[in-house]
Amino acid sequence: MKAALTSALAVLAMLLGWEALVRGKAVSPDLLAPPSAVLEALLRHPDILLDQGLSTARETALGFLLACLFGAALGAALSSAALLRRVAMPWVLALQIVPKMALAPLFVVWLGVGAPCRLAFAVFIAFFPVLIGTTAGLAGTDSGALRLCRVLGAGWWQTVLRVRLPYAVPQLLAGMKTAATMALLGVVIGEFVTAQQGLGYVVMFAASLGETALVLAAITLLCGIGVALYGGVLLLELAFARWYGAPMPAGEFG
C-alpha cells in the first residue's frame, strides 16, 4: 500500500514537473504537450476519441478472447498428442523467435484493410503466450498426483478435470496476462498498417499533424484499454487464487 502511494506520488511529481517544464518554455509544447493540454484534448474531441476508442477496445477484447480460445485449444491438443507436439512445437518456437509483429502487412494482403485484418493479426500475436502457457501448465502437473490418479483408476477426463487443469490454470493465466497486452499491441499495429480507424490511426494521424496533445490523449485511452483488459485477467486470477487457496506456482511468458 505504502509502495503504491510512493510511486503514485512519483507519477504525480513527474506530471507536475513535466507541466512546469513546458510552461517554463524549457520544452516546446509542440514537441511535448503538457498534461493540461492532453486533458484538454481529451475533453475537446470526446466524440472522435470515444468512437475510435470503442473500435479499438472492441477489436482488442474480441481478439483477446479468440486468442485465448485458440491458444488454449491448440495448447491442449499439443499436450495430449505427442506426435502433434513433435511436429508442431519446433515451428511454434521458431515463430516465437522471428519478429512476428512485423508480419502485419501479410494480413493486409490477405484480409484487406478492415476489421478482420486487425482482428486476425491481434489473434495471431496474442495466442502464442496462451498456447505456451497451456502446454507448460499441462506439462507441469505434479507427477506424483498423476500417479495417484492411476492408482485410483481415474479416467482420462477425471484426470484432466480434477488434477491437470487445476495445475495448469496458473500458467494459463500468466499466458493470458501477456496475451492481454499483446492483443492491444496487435490491434494498434494493425491500425497503423491499415490506417482506417481506431486509436492507433488517431495517434498516427495526429502525429503527422504535429498535434502531440491529441497523440498523448489517444495513448492515454490506449493505456486505459490495456489496463482494463489486464485488470480483467487479474480479477480472474484473483478469483482463481481464492478458490485455489494456496500459494500458486508462478509463470511468466513475456
Added chain:
Amino acid sequence: MSGATLAAPARLPWLPLAIGVLVLLAWDSAVRFAHVPQVLLPSPGSVASSLWQAAPVLARHALATGGAACGAFLVAVAAGMVLAAVMMLSPLLNRLLYPNLLLFQLLPKVALGPLFVVWLGIGLPSLFAFAVFVSVFPVAVGTLAGLRAADPNQLRMCRAAGGNAWQAFWHVRLPTSMPYVFAGAKVAATMAFTGATVGEFISANAGLGYMVMQAQARSDTPLIFAALAVLCLLGAALYGAVGLAETAARRRWGTRR
C-alpha cells in the same frame, strides 16, 4: 520459460523439417493447380525469384533495418542492465520506479512510435530511439528479477566473509542474474526488430519495413514475402546470437539455470 516439452531438441528435428517441406510443396501445388491469385499467395518460386532479382535493393534495406535493430538492441541491453542495477542498489529509486516499470509493461509502447517521428523527424535517429525504447524494458525487468533471485544463503555467506554490498552484487547477484538477463535479452532481440520495422511502417525512407509498405502499395506480394522472409531471418539471427552468447557465458561462469 519452463516445462520439459519446451526444451530445445538436441538432435536435428527431422519430423518438423519434413512437415515444413511438405507444406512448401502443398503451397506450391495449391498456387499452381488451384489458381490462387499471385496477389494473395505468390508461389514459393516467385518469392524466390523476387528475392533473387531484388537482392541488391533488399541487401541495402536489410542493412538499414538490421543495423538499426542490432544497434538499438545493444544500447537497450546496456541501458536496461544499468537501470536494473541502479534500482537494485538504490532502494529509494527502486521504490519510485519499480511499480511504474511494471505499469509501463502494460502500456502499448509501440503506439508511441509516431511521437518519436514528431520529436526526431523521419530517419535513423527516431527509428533508433524508438527501437531502443521498446526493447529496453524486457531487459530491465528481467535483470531486476534476476538480481533479486540471488540465494539469500549465498548473500549471507558473502556478508559473513566480510564482503560489502558492492562485492555481494558483483560476486553473488550478478552471476545468478545471468539466465534472467539473457531471457530478457532474447525478448529484447525480437522487440528491437519489431520496433525498427514498425517504425519503418509508420514513416521512413529506408529499411525493410519501408520496402514492405512500398511493395504493398504496388501490390507486389512476392516482394512483400521476400522482404519479410529476410526480416524474419535477421530477427532469428540476432536471437540465435544471443543464444550463443548465453551458452558461452554459461560455460565461462558455469551458471546453471
Added chain:
Amino acid sequence: MPEAPTLVADAIRFDAVGKTFPTRPVPLRAVESVSFTVRRGEFVAILGPSGCGKSTLLMMAAGLEVPSEGRLERGGVELVGPHRQTGVMFQDATLLPWLSVLDNVLFPATIRRIPRAKVLDQAMRLIGTVGLKGFEGARPHELSGGMRQRAAICRALVLDPDLILMDEPFSALDAITRDEMGDVLLDLWQHTQKSAIFVTHSIREAVLLADRVLVMSRRPATVAEELVVPFPRPRAPALADSAEFGAVVAHLRGVIARNMA
C-alpha cells in the same frame, strides 16, 4: 466383503516375478524372479539397499508396472492394473494443494464417484485417529510434513482397502516425527485386518510394524532373507525400547550387512 474366490486366498502373491526396463544402451534388470506371499491381515516389511528395485516391486503390486515375466495374484485372481481394494502411499504425501485436508482424504471417493455422505464418517474417524482433528478445512501448505503424511495415510485408508502398499512413506520426515508416524501406523493397524507391504530403510520401523521382514539383495532384487518378527500383537510403541527388540534389530542389521558385502 469383496469378491473372494477361495476362502483362504492370499492378499497378494508374487510368483517368479521379474522386471527388466528397456533402457538404452543396455536394458536394466531391476527385479529377478521374486516369489513371496502376503497372507490376509499380514504386515510385510521390505528392507534392501538403495536402488535395488523395491519401488519397482511395489509399483508392480499396485498394478502401475507390468512384470516382464512371472505372475502376480491378488486375492487369488491375476492382477492386471490398479486394483480397487488396494490403497497406496508414496514417499511424499502428494496432496492436491487446492483441496482441503478433508477433500484430499475424500479424493479417492470423488474419483470412484462414491457419494460423499457414504464415506464422510469413515474419513472423519480416520482424521481423528491420526490426530488431525480440527484441521479438516486446512490446505496442505498450512500443514507440517508429518501432518501431510498423516492426511495421506487417511486417504490411503478411506475406502477401507484390504491391502495397503507403502513405499518409504516416512522417509521425507525427520527422525522424531518419523518414529511418531510409526506409532500412529501401529495404532491404526491393531484394529484392522488389513494386509500391507511396507518398504522402508528403517530397521526399527520394520521390526515394530511388521509380522515378517523380507531383506532384498542388491539389484536385480531377489528375496535374500526372510525373518518372522517374534513379537505378539497388540504391540505397544514402548516395545521398541526393550532389549529383545534391540536384539532383533541387531540381528537384522547383521543380515543386511552380510547381504551388502
